Amino acid sequence: MDTFNLSVTYGFGSSEEMQAVFGNLDSNLHFLEKETGTVITIRDMDALISGEPEGELLARKVLERLHLMYLQNEPINEERISYILDVLRDDEEIPSGASMKDVVAITYRGKPVSSKTFGQKKYVDMIDANTVVFAIGPAGTGKTYLAMAKAVVALKNREVSRIILTRPAVEAGEKLGFLPGDLQSKVDPYLRPLYDALYDFIGPDQYHKLIENGTIEVAPLAYMRGRTLSDSFIILDEAQNCSMEQLKMFLTRFGDGSKVVVTGDITQIDLPEERRSGLKRITEILQGIDQIGVVNLTNKDVVRNKIVKDIVKAFEKYENKRRD
Numbered sequence: 001m002d003t004f005n006l007s008v009t010y011g012f013g014s015s016e017e018m019q020a021v022f023g024n025l026d027s028n029l030h031f032l033e034k035e036t037g038t039v040i041t042i043r044d045m046d047a048l049i050s051g052e053p054e055g056e057l058l059a060r061k062v063l064e065r066l067h068l069m070y071l072q073n074e075p076i077n078e079e080r081i082s083y084i085l086d087v088l089r090d091d092e093e094i095p096s097g098a099s100m101k102d103v104v105a106i107t108y109r110g111k112p113v114s115s116k117t118f119g120q121k122k123y124v125d126m127i128d129a130n131t132v133v134f135a136i137g138p139a140g141t142g143k144t145y146l147a148m149a150k151a152v153v154a155l156k157n158r159e160v161s162r163i164i165l166t167r168p169a170v171e172a173g174e175k176l177g178f179l180p181g182d183l184q185s186k187v188d189p190y191l192r193p194l195y196d197a198l199y200d201f202i203g204p205d206q207y208h209k210l211i212e213n214g215t216i217e218v219a220p221l222a223y224m225r226g227r228t229l230s231d232s233f234i235i236l237d238e239a240q241n242c243s244m245e246q247l248k249m250f251l252t253r254f255g256d257g258s259k260v261v262v263t264g265d266i267t268q269i270d271l272p273e274e275r276r277s278g279l280k281r282i283t284e285i286l287q288g289i290d291q292i293g294v295v296n297l298t299n300k301d302v303v304r305n306k307i308v309k310d311i312v313k314a315f316e317k318y319e320n321k322r323r324d
Helices: 015-022 024-036 053-071 078-089 118-129 143-156 183-212 244-251 279-285 306-323
Strands: 006-011 039-043 046-050 103-106 112-114 132-136 162-167 216-220 232-236 259-264 292-296
Touching (some): 006 053, 015 024, 024 078, 103 143, 112 143, 118 143, 118 292, 143 232, 183 216, 244 259, 244 279
Parallel strands (some): 162 232
Antiparallel strands (some): 103 112
């Protein structure tokens, strides 16, 4: 049987702090032991960590972060612990004092929405600090949902007078002309994710009211040409399917008092091969301009079912192997 020296210690200020971090029936503690290959023994107010040096150090760093989360009144559970482990295993620095407890918005059913990862927290803060923000990352990172949350809050706080949501109507293996109905019916499937997010925050009844009076507009990107959009919160979703010309057109539409968020996933481009995505190049062109921010979200920021994160990782590994 392997034996280890008790070489790493982490101290708590009280038994209440220790109990909150370790969870009901020490469930968080057991999960951390399993994930780091360590054994954690309690002695007074200290957690004594034994295992291989790398696992000991990792476990201590996680305990330190969980302790801070408790002091900041953040929820502690296996999902959060798993995320902290992912960040630390990749040797990424956790921002000093970073907190994810701040509520971004409240859904119409009364559920608070907060950032769940440090990447999401950076994204939300960047929206507050800039006029134009590009959020680039894989599916499930909350790019559209958090932008929608900030848009609804801005509208309710009367920081803007309307919300404009748009996407390029690019077929993913289908042709618009073959879909039944009028033009609105044809483009509705492309705009459905925007409707769904709006329903979450304002409810279907309020949504229809705001649509009818023009406070909220949901339309294909082609409808933006020739307009000046002032005093608006404007979200361009699925921007990886925009050409450089389309992005230039869109980014010269907004006027005074507006805020713009552009979201996209450069691994899911549906454009035909002869057309190049402008999203890959636009952030380089605009680099260094004041009031323009860019945040790159990764698989660690995926907040859907854990298997979604694993799928994203698998595709990233496959794409990296193809490039090599």
